[in-house]
Structure formats: structure tokens, C-alpha cells
Amino acid sequence: MSDIEIAQRAKMKPIIGLAAEKFGIPAEHLDPYGHYKAKLSLEYVDSLSHQAQEGKLVLVTAISPTPAGEGKTTTTVGLGDALNRIGKKTIICLREPSLGPCFGMKGGAAGGGYSQVVPMEDINLHFTGDFHAIAVAHNLLSAMIDNHINHGNALDIDPRRIKWKRVVDMNDRALREITVGQGGPANGYLREDGFDIVVASEVMAILCLATNRADLKERLGRIVIGYKTDKVTPVYASDLKAHGAMAALLKDAIKPNIVQTLENNIALVHGGPFANIAHGCNSVTATKTALKLADYTITEAGFGADLGAEKFLNIKCRSAKLAPSAVVLVATVRALKYHGGVDRIHLNQENLEAVEKGFENLERHITNVTKNYQLPCVVCINHFTYDTDAETDMIIEKCSDLGVKCIVSKHWAEGGAGAEALANEVVSMVEGSTISPDNLNLLYPDNMPIWNKIETIATKLYGASEIVASDKVKGEIAELQEKYGDLPICMAKTQMSFSTNPSLKGAPTGHSVEISSVKLEHGAGFIVAIAGNMMTMPGLPKTPTAEKIDIDDNGVITGLF
Structure with a gap:
């Protein structure tokens, strides 16, 4: 089969009875989505934090x-x-x-x-609609950025230095690079934009790393959407007063x-x-x-x-x-x-x-x-x-x-x-393990410079001999180092190889890893380093699985795997 x-x-x-049977979770702390899936209340999650039990x-x-x-x-x-x-x-x-x-x-x-x-x-x-909520919260911020510029741009946002794209939970290569605001002044300010897939959204990372609703909202407020016309002053989601509404949209999505x-x-x-x-x-x-x-x-x-x-x-x-x-x-x-x-x-x-x-x-x-x-x-x-x-x-x-x-x-x-x-x-x-958060051997310390953190990942884990980058990217890394040098690195690299070449199998050594761009995700608390030509919006293959998925008159789905 x-x-x-x-x-x-x-x-x-x-699921309500099973959760009670297995772990004694009270029914009132479960929000059912039908009979077989549910969300766990944050109140119950918080009550567990006071217990000594630690598996x-x-x-x-x-x-x-x-x-x-x-x-x-x-x-x-x-x-x-x-x-x-x-x-x-x-x-x-x-x-x-x-x-x-x-x-x-x-x-x-x-x-x-x-x-x-x-x-x-x-x-x-x-x-349970989590990805939909993340996409809406993300795109609300996108809409509020363009709306703010359209209504006078009191924050002096430079439209050429906006770092916040839009997102959709689908592989759609045609949306990687787009133009928004076409159709004249009534439709906003004409500028280049693009889409990422929802899982690449900083809002997704924030949801995954936040520990409670207060932490979630604070992190959302820290999102850097772009820079002012002086080229150096960051503009935060909190400056646009967007983080409260974004957190409200995520009120259920944050529940496990x-x-x-x-x-x-x-x-x-x-x-x-x-x-x-x-x-x-x-x-x-x-x-x-x-x-x-x-x-x-x-x-x-x-x-x-x-x-x-x-x-x-x-x-x-x-x-x-x-x-x-x-x-x-x-x-x-x-x-x-x-x-x-x-x-x-x-x-x-x-x-x-x-x-x-x-x-x-x-x-x-x-x-x-x-x-x-x-x-x-x-x-x-x-x-x-x-x-x-x-x-x-x-x-x-x-x-x-x-x-x-x-x-x-x-x-x-x-x-x-x-x-x-x-x-x-x-x-x-x-x-027999004595590993704990206090003695976990991380790959690099917080105070290691950003360039060296990326180099450490590439040389120690990937077997590379070096990392390389254009002068532009090196300059961007140097700028990030001044304020955000203590943040960890989130590498965006092909999964198919230790190198940036997906066709290079096995365990290649001596290769160069090109860092093609870097991006600050201040709310999530890391810096994204994109290696090679890695895309944050995938495309569909020649024969997508979607062609095989179907549903019959009785609601039975086939072709999904």
C-alpha cells in the first residue's frame, strides 16, 4: 500500500481523550480542530515551566x-x-x-x-492554518510599508532599500522578482519587490524561536524592514506600529x-x-x-x-x-x-x-x-x-x-x-550522556566576527578551503558586524551537496563557497548568508506532484505522499 x-x-x-490518557492534559487546555488534531493552550504550556521534570x-x-x-x-x-x-x-x-x-x-x-x-x-x-496566519502577518507588514510611503513617508523610508518582501506558501518562480505600485499614483509608489516562500519568512523563524506571546510581539517589533534615506538608519516594524496586529494574527498559530x-x-x-x-x-x-x-x-x-x-x-x-x-x-x-x-x-x-x-x-x-x-x-x-x-x-x-x-x-x-x-x-x-546546555560544544562563539563564523561553517563542516564574496557583500557584512556581530549565522545553501554545486556528491574538499548575499533577521536573532545561487522562492519541477493529486466524490484524496 x-x-x-x-x-x-x-x-x-x-485527540482530546488520547492527550488525557497519555499525559493527563486537561480537555479545557486543548482547542480541537476536528476530532484528531488540536492546539495546546499557552496557559498550560506556561504551567509546565514551573515543574522540575526535564526529559x-x-x-x-x-x-x-x-x-x-x-x-x-x-x-x-x-x-x-x-x-x-x-x-x-x-x-x-x-x-x-x-x-x-x-x-x-x-x-x-x-x-x-x-x-x-x-x-x-x-x-x-x-x-490548523499556521502557515496561512504567518503569511497574512508577514504580508500585513508588507502592505503597511507601502501604505506608509504612499501617505507621506514620515519615517523617511528609502524605497530602494526596503528589505521586506512578500510571501506565499507555494513554489512560484514567476514571483521571485516583481514590480509593485504600477498604475499611477493612486496605486502607491512604483518599486521593485518580490516573493519568498512562507517558510523563508522571518515571521516563521520568529514564531519557531519565540517562547511566549510577549517574546513573539517583541521579536516582531525588532524586524528591520529597510533603511532611511541616510542609508544607515534602520526602520523597524515597531516604527510602523505593525507588530501588535501581526502578533494578534498569530495568536493561535503560536500554540503547539x-x-x-x-x-x-x-x-x-x-x-x-x-x-x-x-x-x-x-x-x-x-x-x-x-x-x-x-x-x-x-x-x-x-x-x-x-x-x-x-x-x-x-x-x-x-x-x-x-x-x-x-x-x-x-x-x-x-x-x-x-x-x-x-x-x-x-x-x-x-x-x-x-x-x-x-x-x-x-x-x-x-x-x-x-x-x-x-x-x-x-x-x-x-x-x-x-x-x-x-x-x-x-x-x-x-x-x-x-x-x-x-x-x-x-x-x-x-x-x-x-x-x-x-x-x-x-x-x-x-x-550515558553528560551533554547539557552548559557544556554543549557549539561550532563558534558569539563574539567571533560574522565573516569568520561563515568561514568556520564552510571549512569545518562543508570541507571548503575558503569562502569568497564580492566587495559589495563584504561591505554589507562589515556594516552588519558593527551592530549585529554577536548574532549566529543561518546558511542558505543547496541541501544536495556539501558544496554549493548540487551535482557534487560524496564529500568534496577544497572547494570555494561563494557568499552571494547576506540578510539581517533581527527579530529572529540571526543573519542569513546565502551561498551560491540558492533561491528563497523555489520553482516547480517539469512534472509537479500536483498533477497526481486528486479527490473523489466521497472526499478521499489520492496522490499525496
Whole structure:
């Protein structure tokens, strides 16, 4: 059966009763969105902060992604179900799917096989409206900027130095660069503008990193929308008096969403994906709530460990004072063969030479996790039917040579039962871990200059020999250094390679990473550095998934995965 067919046959329990059964959450603190999904009140979240209970955090990340698939979300769900099966009180924390990939090429983000969160169609399509609220809040600020200029521009905003675009939650390359204000003076001031996808919005990052409504509103007020005509004085969202209304639009979006797995275990799905162009983590609110309720919290970070795990540690953990006790690094035999040069159509055929060659990608990620961050790590081979014993044995042996345990896990086909060996290894690592927010080994200190922070990420994690930038970009970095030099870096880079060339597989070394632009996200609390030609508004592929998605007269959806 397909993923959606498995999900549609799930025996779900009403979420209000399930939340009470599993964690004693009172019904009055759950706002239901139908029978099987709900939002948790911030009052209840705040009440948990006074409890001494603090569970252990486990991060699931992966090798550099390939068309062959890796399965971070599937592994996160399978591991969470397995931990619950062996008696460990566990909550899963995931990111919400974006409609762009759902209708584009990647598909949804609810897991797969028998390791999914449900209701799968709802989660992948609109869910509880969080992304809509983020888009409206973002675009309200966009409208208020142009409205202010149209009505006299008392703040002396330079229309040529506005840094705030518009957003839409869809892959639409035609909107990357547009002109607004056409049609004469009645339609505003003519200027260049553009659209990003919603997940790249600073409002999304703020929602994910804010700890309460007051923090949310304060961060929204700190957004720098552009500069005055003196070229140096920033203009903030609070100057436009926009942050109050934006926070009001996000009053429900900030609440964590509660759903369940196929095995009726609790999952909090809240916050944005896309670790290639955003920080790619679920919300701090959801993670901290889970840590107060459960003994184990299993969370994921987007794409490969060079992107998602890096930002999880250097942005989210730094900001929220979190630390994972252990890391699960997901790989597949098929993906390693792809990194080893095998064409996609031949990935189901045994090829030990390609596995060995492609292992260099996994090895680089292992080294980054265990050496650069000094974190306990287990490699999970997300099992596919065509994997051979010879291939998996080779990976296990090579991981052992690096001092890391590797476990073959069959959670896609068997659910939590197929991941019990992985769960037992995670428990062993966590119980022996002494990692805490106070001793977490971050990649760079706050006071390192911005240029050196970017260079450290590129050379230590990506294997690059250098970073390069135009004089214009170097000048912009120097300007940011004066006021914002203590902020961490959010790299926007292709997820397909350690380099900026998506076709360069394995573990390239000696390459240059070009920083093509930088952007201050003051409300979120980081600086975005765009590497190469990375786009913050993706496009649709030649044959988008949208062509396969349909709904019948009974409301049954097909083609979604």
C-alpha cells in the first residue's frame, strides 16, 4: 500500500481523550480542530515551566539528501513509537509541511509506511492554518510599508532599500522578482519587490524561536524592514506600529499542534521546515513542552546534518538553552549508492563498490557530529526491501571503524516494532550522556566576527578551503558586524551537496563557497548568508506532484505522499 493508503486505514483515537490518557492534559487546555488534531493552550504550556521534570532530547538528522530518499521524519516517528513500546514515555516533535513541496517534488512531511503521523492529509494540507496566519502577518507588514510611503513617508523610508518582501506558501518562480505600485499614483509608489516562500519568512523563524506571546510581539517589533534615506538608519516594524496586529494574527498559530502516530502516540507538529533556506527546526515552544511532559523527546532537523543539525545546534539550542543528549544520523543503502555514482534507476541492484565510495558522505556527517560537536551518535540505516546483507554489513563495519554503532531499522515496514533495536541503543547513549546546555560544544562563539563564523561553517563542516564574496557583500557584512556581530549565522545553501554545486556528491574538499548575499533577521536573532545561487522562492519541477493529486466524490484524496 502507498503511504496515504496506510494513513487512511489508521485507527485514530480522539485527540482530546488520547492527550488525557497519555499525559493527563486537561480537555479545557486543548482547542480541537476536528476530532484528531488540536492546539495546546499557552496557559498550560506556561504551567509546565514551573515543574522540575526535564526529559532528554534526541536529535534525528541525516546524510546529504538524494532522490533515493533518506527518511528523517519516518525514522523520528518510528523511533518514538519504538521507545514507547519499550516503556519509555516519549513525545515526537516534528516540523509542519509546506504546501510548496507537497505540490512540487519532495512530497509531504508526515513520515512514511507504518511510521507516520496522522491525519496525514490534514497535516500536509493546511493543517490548523499556521502557515496561512504567518503569511497574512508577514504580508500585513508588507502592505503597511507601502501604505506608509504612499501617505507621506514620515519615517523617511528609502524605497530602494526596503528589505521586506512578500510571501506565499507555494513554489512560484514567476514571483521571485516583481514590480509593485504600477498604475499611477493612486496605486502607491512604483518599486521593485518580490516573493519568498512562507517558510523563508522571518515571521516563521520568529514564531519557531519565540517562547511566549510577549517574546513573539517583541521579536516582531525588532524586524528591520529597510533603511532611511541616510542609508544607515534602520526602520523597524515597531516604527510602523505593525507588530501588535501581526502578533494578534498569530495568536493561535503560536500554540503547539497535537496529533498522533499510527500507533496512537502523541506528536507535537509545530513550526517550519526548509533547513536549506531557513533554520529548519520545529518550535521551541513545542520542544520545551515535550521535555516537560515526557522522559524522551525525539525531534528532527531538516535536510542533511550540515544544514539542519548545524542550525538546530548553533541557532535553536543557543537561543533556547537546549542540548541533545544523543544524535541519530539516518542513511539508506540506496542514498549511499547514489553518492557513490550509481544512477537512480540502478539503485536496487547490489553494488558494494558504490556503497564504499558513497560512504564518504556519511563519514563526513559522522565526523561533524562526533568531532565538531562532540555528541554521542548512532547511525540508523533506514531499511529498504532491496538492501542486501553484504551492503548493510559493509556500512556497519565501516561505522564501527569510526567508533560509531550502526543499526539496521525496519520501521517503515514494521512501525515501532521494527525500530526497537535502535530505541535500545538510543536509551543506552542517553543514559550515558553528560551533554547539557552548559557544556554543549557549539561550532563558534558569539563574539567571533560574522565573516569568520561563515568561514568556520564552510571549512569545518562543508570541507571548503575558503569562502569568497564580492566587495559589495563584504561591505554589507562589515556594516552588519558593527551592530549585529554577536548574532549566529543561518546558511542558505543547496541541501544536495556539501558544496554549493548540487551535482557534487560524496564529500568534496577544497572547494570555494561563494557568499552571494547576506540578510539581517533581527527579530529572529540571526543573519542569513546565502551561498551560491540558492533561491528563497523555489520553482516547480517539469512534472509537479500536483498533477497526481486528486479527490473523489466521497472526499478521499489520492496522490499525496
